[in-house]
Amino acid sequence: MQFQRGDKIEVYKKSKDEAWELYMDDFVGSHGIITDPDTTINDPDALIEVSLDGKGTHRLPQDSLKPVDQP
């Protein structure tokens, strides 16, 4: 999935990426907005900045995210 700035997402699973830290387990199930996608080379492996509702802004591996369907 390619994420764009402003996309609504859900952290739907833990990532096996080395960048996934233990405290991020608390984010699973949270909804949020992509605030800074991979800004240079559209790399699916890049960590992207996500603002999670009530959890703050973090850089997460993309494989932990899925888009939230808009109505």
Place this chain on the structure above:
Amino acid sequence: MAEKTCPVRKTVIYLSEQIASGLLTDPKGRRISEQILHLTEEIAEGAGGAKHLSAIDSLIEEYFDDKSPLQNRDTGKILKGIINKHREVFVSHVETKNCPSHDCGKLAPSPCQMACPAGIDIPTYLSLIAEGKDAQAIEVIRRDNPFPWVCGLICTRPCEMMCVRARIDTPVAIKFLKAFAAERAMSDRAYKNPGKKDFNGKKVCVVGAGPGGLSAAYYLAMMGYGVKVIEALPVPGGMIMVGIPRYRLPREVIDREVAMIEELGVQISYNTRFGKDITFKELKLEGYNAFFIAIGAHKAWDMGIKGEKKFPKVIDAVKFLKDVALGDHHAPGKHVVVIGGGNVAIDAARTSLRLGAQKVSIAYRRSRTQMPADIEEVEQAEEEGIEFAFLTIPKEIVGENDMITGLDCVKAELIKKKGSDRLAPVPILGKDFTIKADAVISAIGQYVDHEGMQAFDQMNWTRRGTIEVNHASMETTMPGVFAAGDAVSGPATVIEAIGGGKRAAEAIDRHLNNIPQPRMPKLPIRYNIESPIEISASRKMTLKHPEMPMLNVDRRRTMFQQVELGYDEESVRKEAARCLRCDICRRCGKCVEVCRDKMGIDALEFGYMDFDNPTQTDFRATSEKCITCGACAANCENKAIVIEETDGQRMLKLCGTILNKQDIQYCEECNAILPSIEYLQFISQKTGNVTKAIENRLLCNNCQRKLSAKINVETRPVNLK
């Protein structure tokens, strides 16, 4: 109770239920429970102090006194279990006054503050700006970010992405309001450093004078540490100085804010490359107790196309922008092609134009909608005459002798590759073409330069080539060495680097004082809750996001003058007043439910309260249906929605927005204050013919009862027979 309920709230509920149940029959146990409940309620309301938790610990121990009955010991065990497991959350509530789960309603944070990687208390400073208190606003911002002016001009503003006002119309222009306040405070000579602690005898070395390094330096200096910053460049600011062009961020803005940091005693050694001009060993001998690495990501990726290494006029954008920032103002060529789709590509293109290039094109292999650059930057580039070649894959840089003549490209189409739902650009056979060029600038990304870092031999690097840290503390795998910014995240945002620098400063302080590091990044601190500004519902709804005045295009194509000219003062004050004050209203929706489902009135059209599926919001609609019954206000834990009676008027307000305003009516018999006529009619409908005889008169309950009794005695006497 749900497992995810905040443990502070969980403790309040547990103790309240225990006390109410009457099960705590031992007077001593009951007294201890009441005292712990009182202290925990204060923590849940943001009134907890540094000694609250130790006081609770001591009280819990009293449950286990020798003669205590089993019920006391059981209660003590349960409370001890909750507090030991979640001590960090209790401490966080006391220190930050922030409950991210929203369970402790008064501490529910605003989405903008939670979105800010530096955790700036946005609603507080917007309120201050709305009131014209710019210097105070800057003081609030600098508690979390020592670069309010810089960020006011170039921040990627995740806060605005989460701004709740956007669910009604457009987000509040948080970024630029900050720039206005900083400029005004600086101009008024009111932009001041807060008092710093005395020198504590310990020294920290910061490698890199970018936003991350200088932020760490600022907070460490404030805590009383001696701070020296090692910088390879002859100027401060790192990427914000040499990577962001002056038409977006004037150099003076950086200089002025860096000067404020130097004023605290921070020493910056320019033209000093770590590992070359000064070594780790030498610095250790100088007595530095901890190191903070914020070297950024200054190396450009190669494009990997033919001709890339053949011509001197193939330049990487990072070097190009740096050379221009340091004074080389020669145009790269007459026909410049920039390869890439991010902000750096746009910056390189717009800079080339200002240096005199006749034609500048950006070649990007995907489509416009997939360009990662800020939409405003793309639009401004188009206004200035930059051309975009989308779905264009560069193949080869061609030329004669040392001179470039063009960039051979092939047209692409976006196709989902097997096993992926991601659209990838794929060349279309036979669709080759050449873009005329005499200079090619590559802007396809940067990485961290490891050169000179070998001295940190116990420090791990990630597979992405960045420094491995624990993000809660920004501590590397080498004891006493911390890192943040692009060196950790890869090329990212300025505000992330600032947030990381601040977090690292706190972690270095903990490290040097043998305090354990936190499990997860610290939550933003809610410093204050400013009183909301009173404003009418129609004004709140009709205030519009102002247009940014821009420099004229001719000047933009020729000079490095700042493009965004900034709002005037009136626009700034109005824009700040658009803030919905989400630090007071946590958008639980209870008011809407009570009004609609319990009272059957449905006067609150607050569609913005739904994060995922917002519907229509109109504060003006409330006055059409509202009967000022007060049910919404009575059910608002945060007192975000209130009923106030002043100067002969009754007002229903949501965070200062007047939703309904009525003249107060008085009892015709005794002059007591009455509910609204609409409310009396509502009650009258509910009570039917009981009040029929007095329905046309304005009477209080007392007088109504007396009159009803009189009428009943006269017309319906009880027949005792």
